[in-house]
Amino acid sequence: MEIKRISGNANMYTSDDIAELCGCSKNKAYNIIRALNHKLISLGTPKEALIAGKISRKFFHEHIKI
Template sequence: METVQSVERKFLKAADVAQILQVSETTAYRIIRKLNDELKKQGKIIVAGKISRKYFEEKVYL
């Protein structure tokens, strides 16, 4: 059985977003909240404080 660490996680936490975008965790939480609001309007189930890696990568140009 593979561990979560050996497989790329499907959800990002605020610390992950902060590191990727080089912003504070407060700003990362704000970004996650905005993206989760978009998903909620689409009828998706969201997890507070986390964002789907796939959706994050679609919405953020890196």
């Protein structure tokens, strides 16, 4: 499956990208991103380094296994 990119960071997924990849609603995609961002914080990533509503593509694929 190919994600269409108009602009933005190619290393990050947005809620729209997650919704398309997972076949879920945008609201559920936000919940997935929020949970993964909390996991990053628990692993030691500074909260200030995270962007609300976005998640690293690499981290997403490592933890979701798709």
